[in-house]
Amino acid sequence: MKLTRDGFSNIQQRVNLEETRKNWTALGESDAMWVVLTDPAKKGNRWAAADFFATGKIEVEEIFTQLQQAGALPLSGRALDFGCGLGRLTQALAARFESVDGIDISSSMIRQAVDFNKFPDRVKYHLNARENLQPFADGSYDFVCSMISLQHIPGRFQQNYIRDFLRVLKPGGVACFQTIHAHGWRTFIPEWSADLVRKWRSHGQPFIPLYGIPVERVNQIVRDAGGVLKNHENSDHLGWESRFMNDTFIVKKL
């Protein structure tokens, strides 16, 4: 282990974005549908593509019900799906929006998303390994969606992306995104030490890390970026990590 002179917060063992990119590129090459939806019965390439994409349709309809309840409808125009993976939600969003852009850090995910794309004239996939959404113009989207993706990105990068969700939205546009936050004893485990254990346990193999971000921090970023919170829902995290709670935010750009 290499320690820098700056102290623990700069321990080299923290996962950086290049490692996130390598991890998800390797994960996307092996059992891509399962790494997105980790149903134990589907491990080993057992997801049928039709069933996998059907879950996306159901989820997008649920998102729209939540948007309606939050008074954040109607929506049409341009949508952005951040951390799109194979395009499970991106494809379903095409039923609601004129055009949809899916963004992912993993070239293997993007490659397969392009192959699964049923609407190539209206749905585009973009590889973005930056710490932000710099290639995407200010005020250019009506809707930004991000599900089960921010939770896999180290906290310091999640903040940039959430800030940029607000930046790329048009005034009056809406974002619906999901994060997680630690609870109980897990709150006391710093990110760098969890990363250290993950790296040690994985023996150089790709792994799927989870990173929390406090709800107050998200609210602060949204406010500072010119957004207003329309709804926040807190629920149990359905993954294998019971030490986290799930948060879904619906925010509107002023």
Ligand SMILES: C[S@@+](CC[C@H](N)C(=O)[O-])C[C@H]1O[C@@H](n2cnc3c(N)ncnc32)[C@H](O)[C@@H]1O
């Ligand atoms: C569990 S999958 C979810 C995919 C999709 N949102 C869905 O619900 O089907 C997480 C995705 O986030 C992507 N991802 C991880 N870090 C990212 C980053 N910094 N920027 C963009 N995508 C990222 C991964 O490559 C992976 O495709």
